[in-house]
Amino acid sequence: MRSVVAALLVLIAFPALAQVDLRGQMVQGGVVRGQTLPGAQAMLDDQPVRVSPDGRFVFGFGRDQATRARLVVLLPDGRRIEQDLSVERRRYVVQRINGLASEMVSPDEAAMGRIRREADQVSEARRHDLPEPWFDEEFLWPTRGPITGVYGSQRILNGEPRQPHFGVDVAAPAGTPVFAPAAGTVTLAEPDLYFTGGTIILDHGHGLSSVFQHLNSLGVKVGDRVARGDPLGAVGATGRVTGAHLHWGMNWFTVRVDPQLVVGPMPAD
Numbered sequence: 001m002r003s004v005v006a007a008l009l010v011l012i013a014f015p016a017l018a019q020v021d022l023r024g025q026m027v028q029g030g031v032v033r034g035q036t037l038p039g040a041q042a043m044l045d046d047q048p049v050r051v052s053p054d055g056r057f058v059f060g061f062g063r064d065q066a067t068r069a070r071l072v073v074l075l076p077d078g079r080r081i082e083q084d085l086s087v088e089r090r091r092y093v094v095q096r097i098n099g100l101a102s103e104m105v106s107p108d109e110a111a112m113g114r115i116r117r118e119a120d121q122v123s124e125a126r127r128h129d130l131p132e133p134w135f136d137e138e139f140l141w142p143t144r145g146p147i148t149g150v151y152g153s154q155r156i157l158n159g160e161p162r163q164p165h166f167g168v169d170v171a172a173p174a175g176t177p178v179f180a181p182a183a184g185t186v187t188l189a190e191p192d193l194y195f196t197g198g199t200i201i202l203d204h205g206h207g208l209s210s211v212f213q214h215l216n217s218l219g220v221k222v223g224d225r226v227a228r229g230d231p232l233g234a235v236g237a238t239g240r241v242t243g244a245h246l247h248w249g250m251n252w253f254t255v256r257v258d259p260q261l262v263v264g265p266m267p268a269d
């Protein structure tokens with residue numbers, strides 16, 4: 001329903017629809033995929049956004065994105081289309097998780113060094129701006145099961161306030177296969193990161209990437225190209241967890257977006 005509303009807003013916002021077409025949700029955490037003319041250029045809030053040779057582009061809004069953003073598209077004939085986008089605010093729930101090992105909530109100094117190095121490694125993997133427009137595929141759920149954690153929630157771990165939760169958690173038994181939700185190139189494949197355990201980052205092009213965490217086995221390595229639906233590894237309970245589940249996060253470069261808004265509802269069966 002919300003996507004229908006967003007589509008209508010887009011129709012109103014862009015009378016020159018033949019030149020710029022947007023699909024996605026104008027909401028905090030949302031991902032917007034666009035189509036314009038071949039040879040056009042795009043900018044979101046004055047930052048250039050890669051446009052593929054056939055005119056496709058993508059951008060995303062963070063958890064606390066301001067309610068306005070400005071998209072500028074320069075058409076190949078020199079015309080300039082400027083549009084203020086209205087971004088809907090979301091309310092985020094508070095999630096309390098208890099029973100975590102204390103070193104997973106308040107790591108000591110030695111662990112902090114390792115955590116910082118790993119964070120740099122992850123940031124580096126998210127810096128790529130690959131030219132392939134795989135982001136434009138219809139996304140699949142990488143695994144299925146009950147959703148036990150959602151994007152944006154405030155986290156209280158063993159009673160201590162911590163970073164919000166940036167992703168969706170799907171409970172599944174250890175060993176359950178995890179599949180690529182869309183095509184991509186593997187830019188990180190690490191079996192044992194401190195907080196996230198077995199971790200894979202799959203780059204869908206133009207800065208949109210998925211991260212899969214807490215895996216107990218990895219079936220791909222850095223540089224591998226995978227198609228939508230290809231196996232990546234298996235669900236586990238590695239890193240900071242209370243039980244086996246898949247954490248699926250999504251980024252547009254450094255902006256953390258909500259994969260649930262991209263993939264849609266989980267199929268019932």
Ligand SMILES: [Zn+2]
Pocket residue numbers: 149165167168169246247248
């Ligand atoms: Zn999670």
